Amino acid sequence: MDELDRRILDILRRDARTPYTEIADEVGTSEGTVRNRVERMNEDGVIERFTVTTRTGNVKAMIEVGVAVDVETGEVSERMAEWEEVDFVWMVSGEQDIVLVVDAADTRGVNELITQAREQDEVVSTKTRLILDEHLG
Protein backbone atom coordinates (compact mmCIF):
# COMPACT_ATOMS: atom_id res chain seq x y z
CA MET A 1 0.00 0.00 0.00
CA ASP A 2 1.85 3.03 -1.25
CA GLU A 3 0.80 6.32 -2.80
CA LEU A 4 0.29 4.70 -6.22
CA ASP A 5 -2.05 2.05 -4.80
CA ARG A 6 -4.06 4.74 -3.09
CA ARG A 7 -4.40 6.78 -6.27
CA ILE A 8 -5.54 3.72 -8.21
CA LEU A 9 -8.08 2.93 -5.48
CA ASP A 10 -9.42 6.49 -5.54
CA ILE A 11 -10.12 6.19 -9.25
CA LEU A 12 -11.77 2.79 -8.86
CA ARG A 13 -13.93 4.03 -6.03
CA ARG A 14 -15.31 6.75 -8.27
CA ASP A 15 -15.75 4.41 -11.24
CA ALA A 16 -14.76 0.77 -10.95
CA ARG A 17 -15.13 0.32 -14.71
CA THR A 18 -12.35 2.75 -15.62
CA PRO A 19 -10.07 0.84 -18.03
CA TYR A 20 -6.58 -0.02 -16.78
CA THR A 21 -5.12 1.94 -19.70
CA GLU A 22 -6.95 5.09 -18.63
CA ILE A 23 -5.94 4.67 -14.98
CA ALA A 24 -2.34 4.16 -16.13
CA ASP A 25 -2.42 7.44 -18.07
CA GLU A 26 -3.88 9.28 -15.14
CA VAL A 27 -1.35 8.07 -12.57
CA GLY A 28 1.57 8.03 -15.00
CA THR A 29 2.45 4.34 -15.25
CA SER A 30 1.85 1.39 -17.56
CA GLU A 31 -1.32 -0.65 -18.00
CA GLY A 32 0.48 -3.77 -16.76
CA THR A 33 1.50 -2.12 -13.53
CA VAL A 34 -2.03 -0.99 -12.82
CA ARG A 35 -3.37 -4.46 -13.57
CA ASN A 36 -0.81 -6.19 -11.37
CA ARG A 37 -1.51 -3.83 -8.50
CA VAL A 38 -5.28 -4.19 -8.74
CA GLU A 39 -4.87 -7.98 -8.83
CA ARG A 40 -2.60 -7.89 -5.82
CA MET A 41 -4.93 -5.64 -3.85
CA ASN A 42 -7.75 -7.97 -4.75
CA GLU A 43 -5.87 -11.03 -3.51
CA ASP A 44 -4.66 -9.29 -0.38
CA GLY A 45 -8.22 -8.30 0.48
CA VAL A 46 -7.46 -4.59 0.30
CA ILE A 47 -10.17 -4.54 -2.34
CA GLU A 48 -13.07 -6.45 -0.83
CA ARG A 49 -15.17 -6.58 -3.98
CA PHE A 50 -16.27 -4.83 -7.15
CA THR A 51 -19.90 -3.88 -6.74
CA VAL A 52 -22.68 -1.48 -7.69
CA THR A 53 -24.44 0.92 -5.39
CA THR A 54 -28.13 1.22 -6.10
CA ARG A 55 -30.84 3.70 -5.34
CA THR A 56 -33.97 1.63 -5.47
CA GLY A 57 -36.07 3.29 -2.81
CA ASN A 58 -36.43 7.02 -2.55
CA VAL A 59 -36.50 7.76 1.15
CA LYS A 60 -33.25 7.22 2.97
CA ALA A 61 -32.93 7.50 6.71
CA MET A 62 -30.68 6.77 9.66
CA ILE A 63 -32.45 4.94 12.45
CA GLU A 64 -30.44 5.15 15.65
CA VAL A 65 -31.22 2.35 18.05
CA GLY A 66 -30.45 2.03 21.76
CA VAL A 67 -30.42 -1.46 23.28
CA ALA A 68 -30.51 -2.68 26.85
CA VAL A 69 -27.15 -2.76 28.63
CA ASP A 70 -27.06 -6.53 29.05
CA VAL A 71 -27.56 -7.20 25.34
CA GLU A 72 -25.05 -8.45 22.79
CA THR A 73 -25.38 -5.85 20.00
CA GLY A 74 -23.70 -8.08 17.42
CA GLU A 75 -26.51 -10.57 17.34
CA VAL A 76 -29.27 -7.95 17.20
CA SER A 77 -27.57 -6.03 14.41
CA GLU A 78 -26.92 -9.11 12.31
CA ARG A 79 -30.62 -9.85 12.48
CA MET A 80 -31.47 -6.28 11.45
CA ALA A 81 -29.05 -6.43 8.50
CA GLU A 82 -31.29 -9.11 7.02
CA TRP A 83 -34.33 -6.84 6.93
CA GLU A 84 -35.52 -5.65 3.55
CA GLU A 85 -34.56 -2.07 2.73
CA VAL A 86 -31.66 -2.01 5.19
CA ASP A 87 -28.38 -1.04 3.50
CA PHE A 88 -25.95 -1.03 6.45
CA VAL A 89 -26.07 -1.75 10.13
CA TRP A 90 -23.36 -0.11 12.20
CA MET A 91 -22.48 -0.68 15.79
CA VAL A 92 -21.35 2.70 17.04
CA SER A 93 -20.00 4.49 20.04
CA GLY A 94 -22.04 7.34 21.54
CA GLU A 95 -25.53 7.66 23.00
CA GLN A 96 -27.08 5.06 20.75
CA ASP A 97 -25.60 1.64 20.06
CA ILE A 98 -26.73 0.71 16.58
CA VAL A 99 -27.39 2.76 13.46
CA LEU A 100 -29.46 1.39 10.61
CA VAL A 101 -29.02 3.07 7.25
CA VAL A 102 -32.18 2.34 5.32
CA ASP A 103 -33.42 3.01 1.80
CA ALA A 104 -37.19 2.64 1.64
CA ALA A 105 -39.79 3.16 -1.06
CA ASP A 106 -41.58 5.88 0.92
CA THR A 107 -41.90 7.35 4.42
CA ARG A 108 -44.36 4.62 5.31
CA GLY A 109 -41.58 2.11 4.62
CA VAL A 110 -39.26 3.99 6.97
CA ASN A 111 -41.96 4.04 9.59
CA GLU A 112 -42.48 0.30 9.33
CA LEU A 113 -38.78 -0.24 9.94
CA ILE A 114 -38.86 2.00 13.01
CA THR A 115 -41.81 0.01 14.33
CA GLN A 116 -40.06 -3.25 13.57
CA ALA A 117 -36.99 -2.04 15.47
CA ARG A 118 -39.05 -0.95 18.48
CA GLU A 119 -40.76 -4.33 18.59
CA GLN A 120 -37.46 -6.06 19.32
CA ASP A 121 -37.19 -7.06 22.98
CA GLU A 122 -33.66 -5.73 23.26
CA VAL A 123 -34.47 -2.26 21.90
CA VAL A 124 -35.06 0.48 24.46
CA SER A 125 -35.02 3.60 22.25
CA THR A 126 -34.93 4.82 18.66
CA LYS A 127 -34.20 8.14 17.08
CA THR A 128 -34.64 8.72 13.36
CA ARG A 129 -33.19 11.23 10.95
CA LEU A 130 -34.16 11.52 7.33
CA ILE A 131 -31.33 11.80 4.85
CA LEU A 132 -32.38 14.78 2.76
CA ASP A 133 -29.58 14.64 0.22
CA GLU A 134 -26.40 12.72 -0.41
CA HIS A 135 -23.01 13.37 -1.99
CA LEU A 136 -20.62 10.51 -2.71
CA GLY A 137 -16.97 10.97 -1.82
Add this chain to the structure above:
Amino acid sequence: MDELDRRILDILRRDARTPYTEIADEVGTSEGTVRNRVERMNEDGVIERFTVTTRTGNVKAMIEVGVAVDVETGEVSERMAEWEEVDFVWMVSGEQDIVLVVDAADTRGVNELITQAREQDEVVSTKTRLILDEHLG
Protein backbone atom coordinates in the same frame (compact mmCIF):
# COMPACT_ATOMS: atom_id res chain seq x y z
CA MET B 1 -37.59 -2.39 -12.89
CA ASP B 2 -38.83 -5.93 -13.45
CA GLU B 3 -37.65 -9.33 -12.34
CA LEU B 4 -34.91 -9.42 -15.01
CA ASP B 5 -33.47 -6.08 -13.85
CA ARG B 6 -33.39 -7.32 -10.30
CA ARG B 7 -31.60 -10.53 -11.24
CA ILE B 8 -28.99 -8.56 -13.21
CA LEU B 9 -28.52 -6.21 -10.25
CA ASP B 10 -28.06 -9.12 -7.86
CA ILE B 11 -25.25 -10.50 -10.00
CA LEU B 12 -23.58 -7.09 -10.30
CA ARG B 13 -23.81 -6.49 -6.57
CA ARG B 14 -21.88 -9.70 -5.98
CA ASP B 15 -19.33 -8.97 -8.70
CA ALA B 16 -19.63 -5.83 -10.79
CA ARG B 17 -17.03 -7.15 -13.24
CA THR B 18 -19.09 -10.14 -14.37
CA PRO B 19 -19.06 -9.98 -18.21
CA TYR B 20 -22.35 -9.15 -19.92
CA THR B 21 -22.14 -12.43 -21.82
CA GLU B 22 -21.92 -14.40 -18.59
CA ILE B 23 -24.81 -12.49 -17.00
CA ALA B 24 -26.81 -13.11 -20.17
CA ASP B 25 -26.20 -16.86 -19.92
CA GLU B 26 -27.15 -16.90 -16.28
CA VAL B 27 -30.43 -15.03 -16.68
CA GLY B 28 -31.24 -16.57 -20.06
CA THR B 29 -31.09 -13.63 -22.46
CA SER B 30 -28.65 -12.01 -24.91
CA GLU B 31 -25.58 -9.94 -24.18
CA GLY B 32 -27.18 -6.91 -25.85
CA THR B 33 -30.21 -7.03 -23.61
CA VAL B 34 -28.10 -7.14 -20.48
CA ARG B 35 -26.02 -4.22 -21.73
CA ASN B 36 -29.08 -2.16 -22.66
CA ARG B 37 -30.66 -2.75 -19.29
CA VAL B 38 -27.52 -1.94 -17.32
CA GLU B 39 -27.13 1.26 -19.34
CA ARG B 40 -30.74 2.20 -18.71
CA MET B 41 -30.48 1.52 -14.98
CA ASN B 42 -27.34 3.60 -14.94
CA GLU B 43 -29.04 6.54 -16.67
CA ASP B 44 -32.16 6.27 -14.55
CA GLY B 45 -30.05 6.37 -11.40
CA VAL B 46 -31.16 2.93 -10.23
CA ILE B 47 -27.46 2.10 -10.37
CA GLU B 48 -25.70 4.96 -8.61
CA ARG B 49 -22.18 3.87 -9.44
CA PHE B 50 -19.76 1.03 -10.08
CA THR B 51 -17.31 1.01 -7.22
CA VAL B 52 -14.95 -1.04 -5.07
CA THR B 53 -15.34 -1.70 -1.39
CA THR B 54 -12.02 -1.58 0.39
CA ARG B 55 -10.59 -2.81 3.64
CA THR B 56 -7.82 -0.26 3.67
CA GLY B 57 -8.85 2.15 6.27
CA ASN B 58 -9.79 0.41 9.40
CA VAL B 59 -11.27 3.20 11.38
CA LYS B 60 -14.69 4.19 10.20
CA ALA B 61 -16.62 7.01 11.82
CA MET B 62 -19.64 9.25 11.52
CA ILE B 63 -18.81 12.90 11.95
CA GLU B 64 -21.96 14.90 12.61
CA VAL B 65 -21.60 18.53 11.68
CA GLY B 66 -23.75 21.52 12.65
CA VAL B 67 -23.57 24.61 10.44
CA ALA B 68 -24.67 28.22 10.99
CA VAL B 69 -28.34 28.90 10.27
CA ASP B 70 -27.69 31.25 7.35
CA VAL B 71 -25.56 28.72 5.48
CA GLU B 72 -26.41 26.73 2.36
CA THR B 73 -25.60 23.15 3.44
CA GLY B 74 -25.44 21.86 -0.15
CA GLU B 75 -22.36 23.83 -1.00
CA VAL B 76 -20.50 22.95 2.20
CA SER B 77 -21.28 19.26 1.87
CA GLU B 78 -20.26 19.08 -1.76
CA ARG B 79 -16.91 20.49 -0.75
CA MET B 80 -16.56 17.95 2.06
CA ALA B 81 -17.43 15.06 -0.29
CA GLU B 82 -14.19 15.83 -2.14
CA TRP B 83 -12.03 15.27 0.93
CA GLU B 84 -9.85 12.20 1.03
CA GLU B 85 -11.21 9.35 3.13
CA VAL B 86 -14.79 10.63 2.99
CA ASP B 87 -17.19 7.94 1.71
CA PHE B 88 -20.56 9.74 1.93
CA VAL B 89 -21.84 13.14 2.92
CA TRP B 90 -25.47 13.27 3.97
CA MET B 91 -27.61 16.28 4.63
CA VAL B 92 -29.92 15.18 7.42
CA SER B 93 -32.82 16.32 9.57
CA GLY B 94 -32.30 16.48 13.33
CA GLU B 95 -29.92 18.31 15.65
CA GLN B 96 -27.01 18.27 13.26
CA ASP B 97 -27.21 19.22 9.59
CA ILE B 98 -24.55 17.18 7.86
CA VAL B 99 -23.15 13.70 8.50
CA LEU B 100 -19.81 12.62 7.06
CA VAL B 101 -19.19 8.90 6.84
CA VAL B 102 -15.43 8.47 6.77
CA ASP B 103 -13.01 5.54 6.41
CA ALA B 104 -9.57 6.51 7.64
CA ALA B 105 -6.29 4.67 8.06
CA ASP B 106 -6.23 5.23 11.80
CA THR B 107 -7.75 7.37 14.54
CA ARG B 108 -5.30 10.14 13.73
CA GLY B 109 -6.87 10.24 10.25
CA VAL B 110 -10.32 10.60 11.77
CA ASN B 111 -9.07 13.32 14.02
CA GLU B 112 -7.60 15.25 11.09
CA LEU B 113 -10.97 15.16 9.37
CA ILE B 114 -12.71 16.46 12.48
CA THR B 115 -10.20 19.28 12.67
CA GLN B 116 -10.64 20.02 8.99
CA ALA B 117 -14.42 20.18 9.47
CA ARG B 118 -14.11 22.49 12.47
CA GLU B 119 -11.85 24.82 10.50
CA GLN B 120 -14.63 25.58 8.02
CA ASP B 121 -16.16 29.01 8.63
CA GLU B 122 -19.69 27.67 8.34
CA VAL B 123 -19.25 24.91 10.91
CA VAL B 124 -20.45 25.63 14.45
CA SER B 125 -20.31 22.16 16.02
CA THR B 126 -19.20 18.57 15.47
CA LYS B 127 -19.97 15.32 17.20
CA THR B 128 -18.19 12.10 16.29
CA ARG B 129 -19.05 8.46 16.70
CA LEU B 130 -16.76 5.62 15.82
CA ILE B 131 -18.28 2.80 13.83
CA LEU B 132 -17.19 -0.27 15.77
CA ASP B 133 -18.53 -2.89 13.42
CA GLU B 134 -20.58 -3.12 10.25
CA HIS B 135 -23.03 -5.55 8.69
CA LEU B 136 -24.10 -5.19 5.08
CA GLY B 137 -27.80 -5.52 4.33
Add this chain to the structure above:
DNA sequence: TATGAAAGACTAACTAA
Protein backbone atom coordinates in the same frame (compact mmCIF):
# COMPACT_ATOMS: atom_id res chain seq x y z
C1' DT C 1 7.70 -2.53 -21.13
C1' DA C 2 6.10 -3.94 -25.35
C1' DT C 3 3.48 -6.99 -28.31
C1' DG C 4 -0.05 -10.00 -30.13
C1' DA C 5 -3.80 -13.18 -29.19
C1' DA C 6 -8.12 -13.69 -26.79
C1' DA C 7 -11.99 -11.85 -24.48
C1' DG C 8 -15.22 -8.47 -23.97
C1' DA C 9 -17.88 -4.36 -25.23
C1' DC C 10 -19.91 -1.39 -28.66
C1' DT C 11 -22.21 -0.04 -33.16
C1' DA C 12 -25.62 -0.47 -36.18
C1' DA C 13 -28.79 -2.88 -38.88
C1' DC C 14 -32.44 -6.01 -38.39
C1' DT C 15 -36.63 -8.56 -36.30
C1' DA C 16 -40.57 -9.16 -33.48
C1' DA C 17 -44.06 -7.74 -30.38
Add this chain to the structure above:
DNA sequence: TTAGTTAGTCTTTCATA
Protein backbone atom coordinates in the same frame (compact mmCIF):
# COMPACT_ATOMS: atom_id res chain seq x y z
C1' DT D 1 -42.38 2.42 -31.28
C1' DT D 2 -39.88 -0.15 -28.03
C1' DA D 3 -37.19 -4.22 -26.59
C1' DG D 4 -34.34 -7.76 -28.12
C1' DT D 5 -30.93 -10.04 -31.21
C1' DT D 6 -26.84 -10.63 -33.97
C1' DA D 7 -22.71 -9.89 -36.88
C1' DG D 8 -18.84 -7.11 -37.48
C1' DT D 9 -15.56 -3.91 -35.44
C1' DC D 10 -13.05 -1.77 -31.89
C1' DT D 11 -11.15 -1.76 -27.15
C1' DT D 12 -9.29 -3.83 -23.22
C1' DT D 13 -7.12 -7.40 -20.95
C1' DC D 14 -3.68 -10.77 -20.29
C1' DA D 15 0.32 -13.80 -21.12
C1' DT D 16 4.71 -13.96 -22.95
C1' DA D 17 9.07 -12.43 -23.96
